[in-house]
Amino acid sequence: MQTSGYRQAFRILIIVMLWAATPAGSLGVEPEDAGTGLPVIPPMNLVAADTPNDNGNGITLRWDCPPGDDGSGAVISGYVVLRSENSREGYLETAVLGPGTAKYIDNGPAADPVTGEKIHFIRNKPYYYRVAARYASGYRAVSGASGPVQGRAQWFHDGKIPVLTATVLFFALVILYIQKARLQGSELYVRPIAGMKEIDNAIGRATEMGRPILYVLGLGSPEDIATIASYTILARVARKTAEYRTELIVPCNEPIVMTIAQETVRNAYMEAGHPDAYSDDMVFFVTSMQFAYVAAVNGLMLREKTATNCYFGKFYAESLLLSETGNIAGSIQVAGTDEVAQLPFFVTTCDYTLIGEELYAASAYLGRDPLLLGALKAQDFAKALVMILIVAGAVLMSFGIDWLLEIITVRM
Amino acid sequence: MTQKPEDIKVIIATDCGSTTTKAILIQYDEEKGEYRQTYRGEAPTTVESPFEDVTKGVLNSISELSELSGRELLDENNMILKKSSPSEGADIYISTSSAGGGLQMMVAGVVRSMTAESAERAALGAGAIVMDVIASNDHRLPHEQIERIRQLRPDMILLSGGIDGGTKSHVVDLAELISAADPKPRLGIGFKLPVIYAGNRDAREEVSGTLEEKVDLVIVDNLRPVLEKENLGPARDKIHDMFMEHVMQQAPGYKKLMEWTDSPIMPTPGAVGAIIERVAQLYDLQVVGVDIGGATTDVFSVFVDPEDEKPVFNRTVSANLGMSYSISNILAEATLPNISRWVPFPIDERELRNQIKNKMIRPTTIPQTLHSLAVEQAIAREALRLAFVQHKSFATTLKGVQKQRTIADAFVQTGTEGTIVNMMNLDLLVGSGGVLSHAPRRNQSAMMMIDAFRPEGITRLAVDSIFMMPHLGVLSEVHPKAATEVFLKDCLVYIGTCIAPVGQIKESKDVMKYSIDLPQGRQEGMLRQGEMLLFPLGVGEKASAVFEPTGKADVGAGKGTRVETVVHGGVVGLILDGRGRPLMTVPDDKDARIQQMLSWLENLKVYNMDELKALGRA
Numbered sequence A: 001m002q003t004s005g006y007r008q009a010f011r012i013l014i015i016v017m018l019w020a021a022t023p024a025g026s027l028g029v030e031p032e033d034a035g036t037g038l039p040v041i042p043p044m045n046l047v048a049a050d051t052p053n054d055n056g057n058g059i060t061l062r063w064d065c066p067p068g069d070d071g072s073g074a075v076i077s078g079y080v081v082l083r084s085e086n087s088r089e090g091y092l093e094t095a096v097l098g099p100g101t102a103k104y105i106d107n108g109p110a111a112d113p114v115t116g117e118k119i120h121f122i123r124n125k126p127y128y129y130r131v132a133a134r135y136a137s138g139y140r141a142v143s144g145a146s147g148p149v150q151g152r153a154q155w156f157h158d159g160k161i162p163v164l165t166a167t168v169l170f171f172a173l174v175i176l177y178i179q180k181a182r183l184q185g186s187e188l189y190v191r192p193i194a195g196m197k198e199i200d201n202a203i204g205r206a207t208e209m210g211r212p213i214l215y216v217l218g219l220g221s222p223e224d225i226a227t228i229a230s231y232t233i234l235a236r237v238a239r240k241t242a243e244y245r246t247e248l249i250v251p252c253n254e255p256i257v258m259t260i261a262q263e264t265v266r267n268a269y270m271e272a273g274h275p276d277a278y279s280d281d282m283v284f285f286v287t288s289m290q291f292a293y294v295a296a297v298n299g300l301m302l303r304e305k306t307a308t309n310c311y312f313g314k315f316y317a318e319s320l321l322l323s324e325t326g327n328i329a330g331s332i333q334v335a336g337t338d339e340v341a342q343l344p345f346f347v348t349t350c351d352y353t354l355i356g357e358e359l360y361a362a363s364a365y366l367g368r369d370p371l372l373l374g375a376l377k378a379q380d381f382a383k384a385l386v387m388i389l390i391v392a393g394a395v396l397m398s399f400g401i402d403w404l405l406e407i408i409t410v411r412m
Numbered sequence B: 001m002t003q004k005p006e007d008i009k010v011i012i013a014t015d016c017g018s019t020t021t022k023a024i025l026i027q028y029d030e031e032k033g034e035y036r037q038t039y040r041g042e043a044p045t046t047v048e049s050p051f052e053d054v055t056k057g058v059l060n061s062i063s064e065l066s067e068l069s070g071r072e073l074l075d076e077n078n079m080i081l082k083k084s085s086p087s088e089g090a091d092i093y094i095s096t097s098s099a100g101g102g103l104q105m106m107v108a109g110v111v112r113s114m115t116a117e118s119a120e121r122a123a124l125g126a127g128a129i130v131m132d133v134i135a136s137n138d139h140r141l142p143h144e145q146i147e148r149i150r151q152l153r154p155d156m157i158l159l160s161g162g163i164d165g166g167t168k169s170h171v172v173d174l175a176e177l178i179s180a181a182d183p184k185p186r187l188g189i190g191f192k193l194p195v196i197y198a199g200n201r202d203a204r205e206e207v208s209g210t211l212e213e214k215v216d217l218v219i220v221d222n223l224r225p226v227l228e229k230e231n232l233g234p235a236r237d238k239i240h241d242m243f244m245e246h247v248m249q250q251a252p253g254y255k256k257l258m259e260w261t262d263s264p265i266m267p268t269p270g271a272v273g274a275i276i277e278r279v280a281q282l283y284d285l286q287v288v289g290v291d292i293g294g295a296t297t298d299v300f301s302v303f304v305d306p307e308d309e310k311p312v313f314n315r316t317v318s319a320n321l322g323m324s325y326s327i328s329n330i331l332a333e334a335t336l337p338n339i340s341r342w343v344p345f346p347i348d349e350r351e352l353r354n355q356i357k358n359k360m361i362r363p364t365t366i367p368q369t370l371h372s373l374a375v376e377q378a379i380a381r382e383a384l385r386l387a388f389v390q391h392k393s394f395a396t397t398l399k400g401v402q403k404q405r406t407i408a409d410a411f412v413q414t415g416t417e418g419t420i421v422n423m424m425n426l427d428l429l430v431g432s433g434g435v436l437s438h439a440p441r442r443n444q445s446a447m448m449m450i451d452a453f454r455p456e457g458i459t460r461l462a463v464d465s466i467f468m469m470p471h472l473g474v475l476s477e478v479h480p481k482a483a484t485e486v487f488l489k490d491c492l493v494y495i496g497t498c499i500a501p502v503g504q505i506k507e508s509k510d511v512m513k514y515s516i517d518l519p520q521g522r523q524e525g526m527l528r529q530g531e532m533l534l535f536p537l538g539v540g541e542k543a544s545a546v547f548e549p550t551g552k553a554d555v556g557a558g559k560g561t562r563v564e565t566v567v568h569g570g571v572v573g574l575i576l577d578g579r580g581r582p583l584m585t586v587p588d589d590k591d592a593r594i595q596q597m598l599s600w601l602e603n604l605k606v607y608n609m610d611e612l613k614a615l616g617r618a
Helices: A002-021 A158-187 A194-209 A225-244 A255-271 A290-304 A318-328 A340-349 A358-367 A370-398 A403-408 B054-069 B115-125 B142-152 B169-181 B201-211 B233-250 B254-260 B268-283 B327-334 B336-340 B349-361 B370-394 B442-453 B469-478 B480-491 B590-603 B609-617
Strands: A044-050 A059-064 A076-084 A092-097 A103-106 A126-135 A140-142 A146-150 A213-218 A248-252 A283-285 A308-314 A332-337 A352-355 B010-016 B020-029 B034-044 B092-097 B103-109 B128-135 B156-159 B194-197 B216-219 B287-292 B297-304 B311-318 B428-432 B457-464 B492-500 B510-518 B521-528 B532-535 B542-549 B563-568 B573-577
Touching: A044 A126, A044 A146, A059 A126, A059 A146, A076 A103, A092 A103, A103 A126, A158 A370, A194 A213, A194 A225, A194 A308, A194 A332, A194 A352, A194 A358, A213 A225, A213 A290, A225 A248, A225 A255, A225 A308, A225 A332, A225 A358, A248 A255, A248 A290, A255 A283, A290 A318, A308 A318, A318 A332, A318 A340, A332 A340, A332 A358, A340 A352, A352 A358, A358 A370, A370 A403, B010 B054, B010 B469, B020 B054, B020 B469, B020 B480, B034 B054, B034 B480, B054 B254, B092 B254, B092 B268, B092 B469, B103 B115, B103 B142, B103 B169, B103 B233, B115 B128, B115 B156, B115 B233, B115 B268, B115 B311, B128 B142, B128 B268, B142 B169, B156 B169, B156 B233, B169 B201, B194 B201, B194 B233, B201 B216, B216 B233, B233 B254, B268 B287, B268 B297, B268 B311, B268 B469, B268 B480, B287 B370, B287 B442, B297 B370, B311 B370, B327 B336, B327 B349, B327 B370, B336 B349, B336 B370, B349 B370, B370 B442, B370 B609, B428 B442, B442 B457, B442 B492, B442 B573, B457 B563, B469 B480, B480 B492, B492 B563, B510 B573, B521 B532, B532 B590, B590 B609
Parallel strands: A213 A248, A213 A308, A248 A283, A308 A332, A332 A352, B010 B092, B103 B128, B103 B156, B156 B194, B194 B216, B287 B428, B428 B457, B492 B573
Antiparallel strands: A044 A059, A059 A103, A076 A092, A076 A126, A126 A140, A126 A146, B010 B020, B020 B034, B287 B297, B297 B311, B457 B492, B510 B521, B510 B542, B532 B573, B542 B563
16 A cells, blocks of 8 residues: 555654664664564653752753653553763663653662662762663663753742842832932821821820820730830830820730830830839739739729720730720720731720731831831832732733733742 | 890990001991991001000091991090980990900910810910910920010910819929919019919819919819810900900000990900801801901811811911011912912012012002012912911810720721811801902902812802901800891801812813803803803802712712702802812913913903903013
8 A cells, every 4th residue: 555655664764864863872772663563762852951940959851752652651661761970881770750751850869780879969960861761562762862961050040030020129119218218207108097196195195184004015925026016116105104204004924025115115214304204113024824914904904094005016815805994994095916816806995906017017107217117118019019910910811811920920 | 234135226346456446336227127337437556655545546436437427426525425316326335456466375284285285275266366385295394484484474374284183293383384484464564464274173272372472373164174075165254354354454545445345355366256156156157267467367267076066166376477577477388389379470489579578578568560469369378278277287176085986997097186177068268357358359359268278069258348357256245146147247248159079080071060040041061170160149149059070079968969059149159160179289380370370360250361461471
């Protein structure tokens, strides 16, 4: 038949080409698989290259599977990856792969067939590779060598360009806004936080009523961000109580928090020009036990009839117990916590509540320090940008346009 | 005064100002059954040397009144003829005074934004000029506060602080400051300074012990018994009493004048406030009144407090904003670009500055050309705007008040700093003072008030015809009916009604569809952004109107909500202001700005446009 004659001529042509392409030192090619009648062809176009975006512990191999490999294992049962430090000899098996495989990243040890010793992959060392196709009939066709190639570490993972861009953009924004804050001073607009604005009035209320102010730093440890933010607000409150000559009570739940709070209040009184009005008894340790602390603070509120209660820091189950007692006692209450679960309790029982990150923003708002203001503004800008990207991405993807996703996707 | 109100038929009222004493005659019209102001006389005030007797100026002004009315008001001894007959005499004589600087007070309180602010409100409401506010937290050292009290030499001090049962130590400290200052009154050598204590009742004993020997101490109820409530009445009344007993007694001729009057003499601003408050109360109106003078600008308002839904009266004095002595301060505070944006022709900075400084050194001059009139009115817009900004920041809800919240408030927590001035609720805007009352065209007064106050929604505009609000204020204490009738019929010259949709609409877009049934026929159309329209509707005339704002605009019923109402006319008519609120910004480009201004001024017939355009070409 005419067709059979063409097929035969094609087979001969491929064999001749492979023969011509096979480098010196090839382990040899069987002309034909006796079982299938197909020619025995090794993996073709083997390319070994340094694996990109890694720390140098891998070399990526790619090849074209021989025509008979349909992935089922019927013709080709798999591949063997061979590695050597020499192009001609000393090839050791580093991996055995299944049929249909056309890519492998080599980073593992190779076993010495004689000694059984494991020879590990070494960064920056030149290697040569070959890949052998294992035919189901028992033939083994080995490709030509590819190499030398070294596993090198990269300085930058180019799949993470979006992360780099975002980082650079964010830091540029921080620097820009810090500069702006320095130039504009206190004129840089920060959204007023009602709770912070009302602190002065709350202190004024206590002064007019001739009653003390209670400041609770919460149950957090000294290193909690919420507690750190609370120190800033405490400093402000203490400065005002010093100016207004109003009594301040700070019961603490943690001895180290107490020590820091004492220092904060002392400094604030000194800054206000009333160091004589400060007493260590203003800031004291009550107990580390959660509900014993609550009982003590509630007792304080009712006995001292505090006019203003401030709760800033980390709060748990005690939030409602404290603020409800204060509400019943008729105190003005201002609270702020990053514990989302406690916010509803504070909102309903307090006059003003700082929600989540507002607690951190409060330090910038109160201090008007260019560094804090600039960072705050940059964060807000970055958040706005993220929100815009989310909305824009969702809209574009809805219409099947994915270029935005492509740009911002991080590839690992 | 022992007369019954119904027996009072003829009233003489005077206002002794710093420069002129103004007298008005109010008579009862038997036929119409109403009180009307009939004649007005004016004479120079004679409180300063060489006369040093305020009554001389009073008698001169009443003589003029007598001549104009043909009614004998003075007897052969130059005394006011009391008991009226059809041809002579008056039933009562009343007076206000701001001569000699008016009532100058200092107030003191514990916290600046709480009891000290309440004390300031009480003093301003009583018609005083508040020279300074001393507070525990005013960031001044005690010796500075003492020095200040000594320097200023007020007529009176109002001391407050602490709620009842509240702080004593702070209040006693303030009393000690006053005691240490040992202040002397401005008028009357050898007299003790009146000090009114309106603070914590528990501290009365200590305050008395501290101050009794050095000052004339009077104790009244606490003006802030609890932080949630102000009780300004007792303090205000006592300020009036002390003004009469102490300050007026020492001023030249006032002792005699006090014997003549049938009701206590009131400080002029206090009287203006009184009539505005009374009219607002009587007709359930929310009102703003402004009196722009040469040295100061007074703003009065009655707005409903959103917290307790009761009307609250507020008065502020912008001591640095006036059209002659203080005109340079307007320039300093408003800045040149803000003033020049209202000038409808090209003007360079030097020329504008020269005109302002000339007015300051020649305060009694009035504009003789259209050029100087337009510039003066541009300055007045900024003075009024700034005075109103100050007023809004003072007319706030009480601070330090406990709030009750629900979870719904999580993201809408408002502070207590909010002003109670809600322009959308404003019913009546009254202007007074030379630049407004004596503008050559009422359209100019209307334009100035709209540009400065930026009324929102539907607002009636009026000006005080001959500055008789002080007279009517004091009359309202004696005869409220006569005072309110004259106020509405003779005192106020209704300019018209301004309809200004709120919202920021894009340029040239539709703002509001209107349909107005005017006497001459129905007017329908669409108001576009940046457009101002004028429809004639005379004094006393009313028209049914339907306004349908577009989605982003609001005329009082909510965004995009149709309003059907009856609008009142005036000497100018109905003004539709499509410039949006906040007011659209005028273009930066000079030519574009002038074109914009000219189109507004032309539509509202503010100036003679041919002359104005000629100025632009020149």
